Amino acid sequence: MKKKVKEYVEFDIKVLKQQEAHRLVTRKYKSLLGRIERAEKERDAVKQIREVSTFKISPKTKNGTSEATAVVVASDWHYEERVKSVEVNGLNEFNLVVAKKRIEQFFVATNRMLEVYQKDTKIPHLVLALLGDFINNDIHEEMAETNQLTPIEAVIEVQKLIASGIEFLLDHYNGMITIPCHSGNHARTTQKSRNATEAGHSLEYFMYHSLAKHFKSKNRVRFVISPSYHSYVSVYDYVIRFHHGHNIRYLGGIGGLFVPTFKAISQWNKGNRADLDVFGHFHSMRDGGNFICNGSLVGFNAYALSIKAEYEQPKQVFFLIDKKRGKTVTTPICFDI
DSSP states (O other), rough: OHHHHHHHHHHHHHHHHHHHHHHHHHHHHHHHHHHHHHHHHHHHHHHHHOOOOOOOOOOOOOOOOEEEEEEEEEEEOOOOOOOOOOGGGGOOOOHHHHHHHHHHHHHHHHHHHHHHHHHEEEEEEEEEEEEEOOOOOOSSHHHHOSSSHHHHHHHHHHHHHHHHHHHHHHHHOEEEEEEEEEOOOSSSSSSOOSSSTTGGGGGHHHHHHHHHTTTTTTTTTTEOOOSOOOOEEEEEEEEEOOSSTTTTTOOOTTTHHHHHHHHHHHHTTTTTTTSEEEESSSSOOOEOOSSEOOOSSSOSSSHHHHHHOOOOOOEEEEEEEEOOOOEEEEEEOOOOO
C-alpha cells in the first residue's frame, strides 16, 4: 500500500512539472507572438513612412475684408541720460548721439512693419502711444551729475525728434494716426510724485500740448492728452487702457511683474473695464495676455545693475489689433546701436 501511495505522489509530481513546463512554453509562445505582432506593425509603419503621401494646401486669397489697427509704443527714452559702457560691463552704451540714432530707427522700423503687415491686411489706422519718461530729468542728485542736458534742453530736443518722426510717418503712411499721451514719473517739476496734480507738474504734459498745436492742421493726426492717469482708446470693439505704469507697485518677488499687474488690472476693471492695458516704466518688454509692458530706449544702466534687474536689450513694442480676433501680432522694435 505504501508503495502505491509513493507511486501516486511521484506521478502527481511529474504531472505538475509537465503542467508547469506547458505553462512556461505557453507564456513564451504568447510573448513571441506579441513580438512578432509589434515587429509587423513597425514594418508597416516604416513602409508608410517611406511611401510619403501628401495633400494640397491652398494659399489664402485676399478677399479685401481683413483689417487691423497697428499700435506702436514709445516710452522710457531717458534722452539725456549718459550710460558708459564701463559702468555696465560692456552691456550697453547711451549718449545723445546713440539716443538720436535709436529714435530715428524707431520711426523707420515702425514704418517698415506697417509696410510688411499691410501686404496681408488693411491697416488704415496707427496708434502711436507716447507713454512718458522721454527725459531723465534731475529728480535725483546723481542724475544732475550724469545728464548731458538740462531738463528744458532735453524736452526741446525730444519734442523736435518726436515731431520729426510723426512727419516721417505722415510722409510714408497713408492712414490715420491717433496719439494717446501720458506723462511719466521722471519729467515732473516736483521732488515727489503727485497724484491729482501730476499732469500739471509734468514737462511732458506741456510738450504734448505743444506737439498737438504743431499738428493741428494735419487732419490725419489726432492727439489724446489725458490729465488723468489713464486714457481709453477703443479699437473696433476692443478697449485699450494706456498709462505710464508707475502706479503698478512692483516690489520684486516670485511672479515678477505679472502678479502686481494682474492685481492692478482687476481693481481698475471694477471701474472702467479694458481688454488690454499698455504701459511702460519697467524697462522690460512683456506680453502678459491682458497687458503689454513696453521696453526702453535707454537700455541697461548702472541703476538696473545695482537693483539686480534682468538684462534686456533696448527695445520698444509694436502689435496689431485685428478687427475680428483682437490682439494678434506682438513684436519688438530692436536697435542695432
